Amino acid sequence: MNPELDLRDVYAASAGRLVARLYGMTGDYAEAQDAVQEAFARALTRPAGLRGMDNPEAxxxxxxxxxARSRHRRRMLFDRIARSGRLRGSDTAPPLSPDHVALVAALQRLPRATRETVVLHHIADLPVAAVATILGCSVESVKTRLVRGRRALAEHLRETEKEDTRA
Known part of the structure; x- marks a missing residue:
């Protein structure tokens, strides 16, 4: 990376892509935005280290x-406590289209590595080589995960469609 490059430039170039990737992974746009903002806040504490990286976006x-994973774990704990009756849970998310809900639900059913690969390639629109670099795996692994992920998504979405027609 160019040592002259400012963190503001990195933010302008990659924040939108990062939010899109995290949104695909979490299914929660606000959570994705928060996680990306926190990542940039952490980068502010080590700007020289970030400048020395080949791929700061990765x-x-x-x-x-x-x-996002840490927050998810905390949220699961909170939900467990709320379901126990000790707290009241609240649903503050805006309503989503049925197609959106089905896609996010299907993505969440994929194994983590496959889901990350599918989101990075199909939602963030990254080439296979870039996905391999970000995930730290081979191009062949990415291609295999993509094939498996597309098959699994198609099956999950077919199941959802069948359930919807029965209801």
């Missing part, structure tokens, strides 16, 4: 994913 993605 580092930011990994940090944002780790943040």
């Amino acid at each position: 580092w930011l993605y990994r940090v944002a994913m780790n943040i």
Whole structure:
């Protein structure tokens, strides 16, 4: 990376893509935005280290994913407590289209590695080689995950469609 490059330039170039990737992974746009913002906040604490990286966007993605995973774990714990009756849960998310809900639900049923690969390639529109670099795996692994992911998504969406026609 260019040592003259400012974190503001990195933000302008990659924040939108990072939010899109995280949104595909989490299914929650606000959570995706928060995780990306937190990743950039952490980058502010080490701007020289970020400038020295070959691919700062990949580092930011990994940090944002780790943040999203940690928040998910905390949310699951909170939900368990809320279901126990000790707290009341609240649903503050706006209503989503049935197609959107079905796609996000189908994505969530995929194994994590496959879901990350599908989101990066199909939602973030990254080439296979870039996905391999970000995920730290081979191009062949990415291609295999994509084939498996597309098959699984198609099956999950068919199941959802069948359930909808029965109801």
